[in-house]
Amino acid sequence: MAYRDPALENTANVAALRLRSTLGLDPSTTVPVAVILGTGWGDALTLEDATQEVPLKELPGFDCLRALEGHRRAVRLGRLGGTPVAALSGRVHLNESHDPDHWKMVRLQTEMLVHLGAKVLVVTCAAGSLVPDLRVGDVLLIDSFLTAFAPRMPLIGGEFVSPEDAIDNHLMTTAYTFFLGNDPRSVGKGCYAMLPGPQFEGRKHDKALLRTVGAKAVGMSVLPEACVAALYPGVRVAPMAFITNSATEEHSHEENLRRAKERAPLLGEFLSRVVNALPKT
Known part of the structure; x- marks a missing residue:
């Protein structure tokens, strides 16, 4: 069992309890699958x-959350193939602020979903x-x-985990x-x-360096979520990038958003097929 900071874990549990209450979930109901969009x-x-959408800002621990273009910053609950699924739209990125409270929110968004019952992320x-x-x-x-x-x-110190251990190879x-x-x-x-x-990586040298050491794609998220999930041995992660x-x-951030919106129907179909194929236990 990996060590987890008790204070941070308690904050996540409180946020999950508030989310459960706001969504009208029975205390015994778990949400086995969570998707960070x-x-x-x-x-x-x-x-x-789909139930009501709960803004992150209304949950404990997210009080100082700011708006970000192209991100809804909310959690909604629904079903896919009969399985309860929690979907978080508009993740909190590490690069948005250097404030310690912001750092905690990056962790909280994932740990909260785990405490909601997610075994697959x-x-x-x-x-x-x-x-x-x-x-x-x-x-x-x-x-x-x-x-x-x-x-x-x-x-924090003592939380020795590998994010790759959380990846669900199956x-x-x-x-x-x-x-x-x-x-x-x-x-x-x-x-x-x-x-x-x-800032985006440089095209002439940064991309060449990353490619040389084996990377196929580069971004500014996903790794924090995998690290936090790895603190919970029973949680499996399926990471993917568009x-x-x-x-x-x-x-161009604006062009990236346009391309993503254009591709959204196909991405939605793909994501639904993946979630439906998941082993839920």
Whole structure:
């Protein structure tokens, strides 16, 4: 059993209790699957029997949360194939603030979902490609992490875990059999590198360096969620990235959002198939 900071875990439990109460969940009801929806994925997932949407800011521990363009910052509950699913739209990124309370919120958003009962955590994001065979509009199933250039994770001393230990390899294999639309080349597997941001990586040297050490895509999230989930041995993580820009083009956040919105129907279909294929126990 991994060591977990008691104070931080208690905050997550309180937030989960408030979320449960606001959503009208019976105390004995667990939500076995949670999905963290990154840029572009937030408009993709359609839940059956969806309940009210609860803004993160209304939950304990998220009092100082700020708005962020393109992010709804809310949790909603519904079903996929009869399975209760909690979906968080608009994650909190490490690069939004250096305030210690913000650092705690990055952790809290994941730990809260675990305390809601999630045993499977599907974590999505938008990312940039580093290799020619990973094209704009594709999905990368993240089977490993490059952590050498990442910022400090929302862990404290003594919480010795590996984010890769949380990855559900069985799910990665299953998801690899799916694809977007009619294109069987649209889904790949590989290593994901997290950089601190909020600045984009340099096209001439940063991308070349990351590619040299084995990364196929680069982004500014996912790794923190995997690290926090790894504190809970029974939680399995399925991380995946939507590719919004190539390794050579100029970066544009606005263009990334446009491409993600355009691709949302296919992403939603893919995500629904993946969640329905999950072993729920």
